[in-house]
Structures are given as C-alpha cells and as structure tokens.
Amino acid sequence: MTVRSIGAYDFPSRSRQELYGDDQLVHLWFQENPWFCASACFRAPKAMTWGDFWNALVVPFAEEDPDFDPEARRVFTLHGAQFEPRDDQTLEEIGVEHKDVIGMRVLV
C-alpha cells in the first residue's frame, strides 16, 4: 500500500547515504548485554579499517560499561551470518553497508 494523498507524493529519504558523503551510519548491537539500552549508532567512513572502527569508535563507547573487556572473545554477525573481522579490512570490504546492524556477542 502507498500513501493516499491529494497530489503527487514522492520525497527523498532524510537518512539516505549520500547525505553522509564518504561516510555511512553503522549500528552496533551489544547482544546479551542489557547495560546498553539500545544498539549504538556511529558515523564511520566506508574506508575505515575495522581496527580503527574498533579502537576509535567502539571502545570509547563500550568502556563506559564497567564490565567491558576489549580483549574478550566475540562473535560478530552481519546480514544474519557470522564474520571474523581483520583489523586491516575496511568496513566496505567486510560488507558493511549504510545503516547496517552489526551484532556483537561476548563468548563466555
């Protein structure tokens, strides 16, 4: 179904990728960790490496949790499948697209 309107109704998305230039929005879901009430939303360059993404964006956000251990073993998921990121891979190479949700779970 579409909007019923009195005239033409076609407007661009207010969150489309081009509004962020070479960057994109990336969500990180702290699975099985209710300390963070919702997934985080970061703005990150597509060409940012996983190592930089982790150290510059994720760790400063996550270490607010007193139990956060950056060295813990983790499982990451994207588009419903597990992946093992390498620090030198860019987000684009990993397959992360605009507004994707990366799942992250600490292995006990």
Place this chain on the structure above:
Amino acid sequence: MKQRYEALTRDLDWEPSYVAKSDVFPHTEFEGIKIHDWSKWEDPFRLTVDAYTKYQAEKDKRLYAVLDGFAQSQGHLTLTEASYLNAMKLFLQGVTPLEYQAHRNFAYLARHLNGPGPRFAALCQSIDEMRHTQTEIHTLSNYNKYYGGFHNYLEQHDRVWYLSVPKSFFDDALTAGPFEFLIAIGFSFEYLLTNLLFVPFMSGASFNGDLPTMTFGFSAQSDESRHMTLGLEAIKFLLEQDEANVPIVQAWIDKWFWRGYRVTALVAQMLDYMLPRKVMSWKEAFELYFEEQMLGGLFQDLAFYGITPPKHVDDAIAEKEILSHQVYWTLYQFSHAAAFTTTFPDADAQTWLAENYPGTFDKLYKPLWDKEARNLENGGRHFVRGLPQLCQVCQIPMLFTEPDDPTTLCQRESVHNGEKFQTCSNGCQWIFEREPEKYVQAWLPVHQIYQGNCGGPTVPDVLAWYGIQEGDGGEYKGSVDDTNWKSWHNAADHSHIGSEA
C-alpha cells in the same frame, strides 16, 4: 434549546450555487471515505458559542484564582519533592505543544469538513485546545521561576531527541487527511488512550501536592469528556455512512493505536519511576484503562460495525510488565542530554517496583540497578557516551525487546528503494511498510546530529542548540533543583527563595 442551537449553528450553512461543492471542500474525497448524508452527524454536546465562552470563562476564573494563591503562598515548597517536577517538565515539553497543534488541525477541520455539524464541533474543540495550551503554560510558568527544565520547551519540542517522539506522532496525524486525523487524534488519542496519556499526569499532580496542575486537569476534564464523545461520534458516523469505510477505518485504528501506544512509553516510566509518591503502576493503569475499559467495553460495542481490536494489541499487552523499566533505564542513561533529571531508584522505590512487578523487576531489572549501584560506589554514573539507534517510525531508541523474550532487543528491518530502515517492533514495521514514502522523510534526531544539522558535532554543541542549560538535565542528586530544594527546606529564613543565581 434544540431549535436555538440549530439556528445558531447549522442554519448558518448554505448550499453553494456558483461553485462546485467539491471545490469548496476539496479535501474530503482522496482518502476513500464515502459520506452520503452529512446531516446524520449527531452533535454530542449542544453548545452555542455564547454558552461555550460563558462556561469556559467561569472555569478559567477558578483556575487562575488557584494559580495566584499557589504562587503567592510559595506553594511549590509543598510539593512532595523537586524531582516530582520532572513529570511536569515532560508534560510541558512533550504534551503542551501538541495541544497547540491540535488547535490548528481542528481549526482546519472546522473549515474543511462538508457538514455544518462536524464543522461546529471541530471549531469548539479547536478553541478548547488553544485554551488548554494557554492554561497549561500559565499553570506551569510559576515553576519556571524556581526550577530548571521549563524555560525553553517550545524550541526543545522541535529539536530534542526524546521530544521527537510526541512531535513526530502528531506531525504524522497533521499530515494525514481530515478523516484519518479524526481517527488518529479524535478517536485513538482522545478516546482510546486518553486515560493512559493525559490522566496519569493529572493524578500524579494530585498525589504530589501540585494543586495548580490538578486544578488545570479538572478545568480541562469537561472539555476532554466532550472530545472523547466527539471522537466516538466521529468513528460511528464514518462506519454508519458506508460499509466501504469499515476496512479503511480499521486500518487507521490499527495504525493509530500502535502510534499512540508507543508515545505512552514516556508516561509508563513517569508513573513507575518519576513520581515520588506513586499513584498506580503502569501495569495497573494499562489493565484498568485499556484492557478492561477499551478491549472489554469499547471494542465490544464497535464489533457491531465489524471493527476488531487493534492489530498488534497482543504485543502491547505482552509489554505491560516490562515497558516502564526498559524506558526509564534508557532515560536514566541519556538524561545528560535531556531537559529533565533522573536518579537511581532508592530501596523504597525498588521495593515498590518489585511488589508491583513480581514477575519481572527482581529477575530482569534489579540486576541492572545493582550493577549501577556498584558503578556509583566506584565514582561512576551511567551516562552513555554516544548515540543510539532509533526506530524509523516511533523515533524511540530501539530499546524494546522481542514480544516473547524480554532479554533480546527487537530489531526489524525493511528495505525501500534500496535503503534499509529499522523499526523497533512488529507494530512500527507494519506501519512503515504500509506507507514507506511517508516515513522515509522522518527527521530522526540521531541522523540529523550526524548530518551536522544540530549545532555541531560535540555533545555541548548539541545541548547548546537544544537550549539546555546547566541544571536542566543529568543526575537529580546534587543538581541545581536538588540543592535549592534542600536549602529552601532547611533554612529558617525563606526570603532568599527564587533569588538563587
């Protein structure tokens, strides 16, 4: 009386002779609603403008007498605690501007509906809504002299992240057609959910010594009952006019129940966490005002027309024991960017929560507060150092959990024109996918901050753009309000009250 009423309202109507009726009323066909006889509209209250203004003036006199007395006697010192006013900050920032938007759209209906009966009813409600806007501002303005968070509510309503929840809800209704607006606001907001949206604030005022707000509530109550009756009359009128209207109205009920219900998330946490003296739990309010009165009463009556309870109502029922806890945990960790304060629920508050939520609080939420207690002992205070993912429809941070699993966040994703859009629930996803062209335009605060449209990239930049000042938000304990409150109550000489920097 009836004849006089007819003469003063409906008999002023006329049939256009030199322009087509569809040119005079161009907005009442595109939604697909069929009206065969506008005269079948039954006016729920037969008021004339003359009687209406006289009656409202009497109520205003009583209200303003109370406001004066309360202000002159330093009545604010008799509140249960300064933290109670967080509920009123939320009300002034989130609800009062909606009254003004309602005024605007009912004025539009008063011009654009074809029949003189509904036009006059819409005119009266439009005036009511303006009066509510003004009386709410006057009622709460006294607190602005002494407490933070009240000074910039209008601009904040348009800018601040949590206020985009009620604002976008109402904008959604304003940008719909006239009949959908009637179902969205007249029926769903004013009738179906009013006891969960409006009444809890007034009951909270009554329990916490806020005489002005309670008096405002009484002053508005007779208007609200008229609005409820108007909402009910509107839906019955549409359903009786043509059978083809039934599925259209049902879809609007499905949509606007869930849209309105998501706004009540802010009320749920207010009832359970913000009020120093509790009225009733959110769960109790939901069971009484929604499950018993609406599902058990209203929808039994509407079944006659072929209307069924709202889609996704079971998901709402499933949330009643978890909603307020999840929402307050969120506001607690984001209140450094809000124009209200939050604090750690003390032992008494946690006992009350455990007693009222025996199935969930101790198991799911107390462990979080226990961890935060250790964090506080170590000099921490849980404030998130970044921005959350938001729901594309309700605009609330994606904090809600799966309907059958309160430990797993609910993530729903839809693709429109190749772009991904996330929603927080089955209800919001259904609403998005029904009209994606509408919701792709959502002004999501987090995305706007990242696009550089909110004053700058840092938290202080954004807070300055929000017009949030020192003392408006953050932790309540040790805040400006808390410090002043204690000094006013400990001092023998109260002559300095209100003169603090």
